[in-house]
Amino acid sequence: MKLHWSPRSPFVRKVMIAAHELGVAEKLTTTRTLVGMELINDGLLPENPLNKIPTLVLDDGRVIYDSLTICEFLNDMAGGGIFGTGAARWEVLTRHSMANSFLDALILFRHERARPAMQQAPGVLTAFTTKTTSMLNHVQAPPPGRADIGDITLAVALAYLDFRFADLGWREGRGALAEWHAAFSTRPSMIATTAVDG
Ligand SMILES: N[C@@H](CCC(=O)N[C@@H](CS)C(=O)NCC(=O)O)C(=O)O
Known part of the structure; x- marks a missing residue:
């Protein structure tokens, strides 16, 4: 494939x-x-x-x-493993949707920030800053050791903040989430897929 x-x-x-x-x-x-x-x-x-x-x-x-x-x-x-089954599946998918929409917003946010200053729309930048903060304040640190598609997508979004929005300092005041992300980042799947420019 x-x-x-x-x-x-x-x-x-x-x-x-x-x-x-x-x-x-x-x-x-x-x-x-x-x-x-x-x-x-x-x-x-x-x-x-x-x-x-x-x-x-x-x-x-x-x-x-x-x-x-x-x-x-x-x-x-693979015969299942990261989506859950039955009622649990909807909870997993909803957490995925939240983290994935966050990623969608971050991609657009980055695109806007990358424009020359004269062409940037201040209202758009403010809206994306607000969404980023409200998402980070809303999301709960998942239980340790779990790695479903919701957790994976959240870990990717937080790593993307480190990769493209290091200036935002997302960990500040969010110790539990930062701790969860640090632990999740030691998984072989995360280490094998670290984002690089190039
Ligand atoms: N909803 C899509 C989003 C994928 C996406 O936006 N990928 C970006 C790269 S990070 C892309 O292909 N951009 C090219 C374009 O927008 O034409 C997914 O989940 O796969």
Whole structure:
């Protein structure tokens, strides 16, 4: 299976962490695929018309996206483990949605911050700053040792804050969350997928 991949995409990292946690990472062949909000990759478009990574191409040519759908596919392939079952599944998926929407907001926030100062919209920057703070104040540190898709996505979002928003100092006043993230970051799946620029 071929995974359109980048070492700095948090959504790709989510998929790779899930693959490691499920023990199926070695089944993925990663291919470096350069994309950006203003960077169209013509090689990717036939497989994903919206130019997004991660995109998974199965050996029989079928294509699976986006990151949640790929994680579900890997979870099924591995016989389950990171989504929960029955009623618990909705709780896991809801925590995933919260952390994933946070990531969506952070990507847009970063894009706005990267514009030349004259072109930045102050209202947009203020709104994203407020959302980031309110999300961080709202989220609870998960129980130690657990690694479902909600926990994985939260860990990726917090690591993305370290990667792109180190100036925000998200740990300040959030000791329990910081402690949880430090412990989660020692998991082999996290160590194997550290984000790098390049
Ligand atoms: N909802 C998608 C989001 C994926 C996404 O936004 N990926 C970014 C890289 S981090 C991307 O492909 N951007 C290229 C573009 O927006 O054209 C998912 O969960 O997979």
